[in-house]
Amino acid sequence: MRNSLRFKVALAFSAVTILLLIAQALGVKTLAEAQEERLIDALIQEDIGNLLQSYRSDPALLPPFDRHMNGYVSGGARQPVVLPAAVKDLPLGTHEILVGGQEIHVAVAPFGNARLYRVYDFGAYEQRFKQVINALMAGTGVFALLTIWLAYALSGLLVRQVGGLARQVKALRLGDAASVNPGRYDEAEVAELASAFNAYHQRMSSMVEREKSFTGNVSHELRTPLTIVKTGCELLDQDDSIRGKSRVRLQQIERAADTMREVIEALLMLAREASAEHQEPVNMADMARTALAPFADSLAAKDVEAMVDIDPGQHVTANRPALAIVLSNLVDNAVRHTAQGHIRFSYEDGRLALEDTGAGISPQALPHVFERLYQAGPEEARASGCGIGLAIVKRICDQYGWAIELDSELGRGTRASLRFAPTPASDAS
Known part of the structure; x- marks a missing residue:
């Protein structure tokens, strides 16, 4: 307080x-x-x-x-x-x-x-x-x-300029060209604070402008090749000579292009701090199956069973691309650390859970798993990752107000649970 x-x-x-x-x-x-x-x-x-x-x-x-x-x-x-x-x-x-x-x-x-x-x-x-x-x-x-009364009145006179500066700073919006006028303050310390804030505000505004320009360029440069890939897949899909495994691979490429487009949109929204926008009811069972689909070959090679125990009619209100990134990274983490057994999605009491029967995480490493570039687990599993997947998951969850928790035990597996921020339309069936 x-x-x-x-x-x-x-x-x-x-x-x-x-x-x-x-x-x-x-x-x-x-x-x-x-x-x-x-x-x-x-x-x-x-x-x-x-x-x-x-x-x-x-x-x-x-x-x-x-x-x-x-x-x-x-x-x-x-x-x-x-x-x-x-x-x-x-x-x-x-x-x-x-x-x-x-x-x-x-x-x-x-x-x-x-x-x-x-x-x-x-x-x-x-x-x-x-x-x-x-x-x-x-x-x-x-x-x-x-x-007491005189002290409160006198303190109001002493801090009035600090309060005025705070109101002016609060009224400013990041990226605005306006700044605080130090000439309005006759107290040297407050005027110096206003000047320091103006310098900081200008640096932050320049940084935001550069970031907007960068994300706009990245968006354009990434969407162009994805559009070409998507268009090529649609044209090839009309070719009746492509059948069997070739058509399956073509569909995988098309799904990967769609997933990549959604990932780009979600990452750009994170960069632009657009947390409360673009939320819609999403089907949890479909999201879970979509997250597991790219790893079907890896799971089959390990003989690991993938299960989705979610009511087909279960919906929550969330940002679809952001949720897809979270689930994809959680599944990727589970697949890399599970050599046998199963990977299971479930939804109960407003909480989405992903359980695996993998190697588990040590109690010493568990508090650090969401740190950027931190990797836990066996050496071969660490070699296949770069230590930013769970950091991205935590960043997205913080951005959208989702609660992410990891419970793990060495040799018995890991359980990742995700509780979504309450909304009037959440958990609508």
């Missing part, structure tokens, strides 16, 4: 800003709490100093002596607080303790042979301080949400 550049920029800005806001809020909170404690300590020290001085100058102001606390307890809190017995063991200084779930401060100071316990209640002050801190944290959350 790809995210847009704008989303990534906004996410980065938002994350960095929110982290800074959180760090700032936590820092302010920590600093404020520390300052609060310092302020309370300063107030207590000033108050306890004044209190001791007043008690020394006028002992009548002293509170009653508390024998349990072994000292004087001065209640600076609004409500009287009963100190726990453990307070008398506290060292001199200021302490925070909990009494009845309430946080209070107790200042312990020496007074003659006894101690003076001064109680302070800053609860109201601390409550207001907490409210201020909570308001600060809530404000940080609001600013974080605002940051």
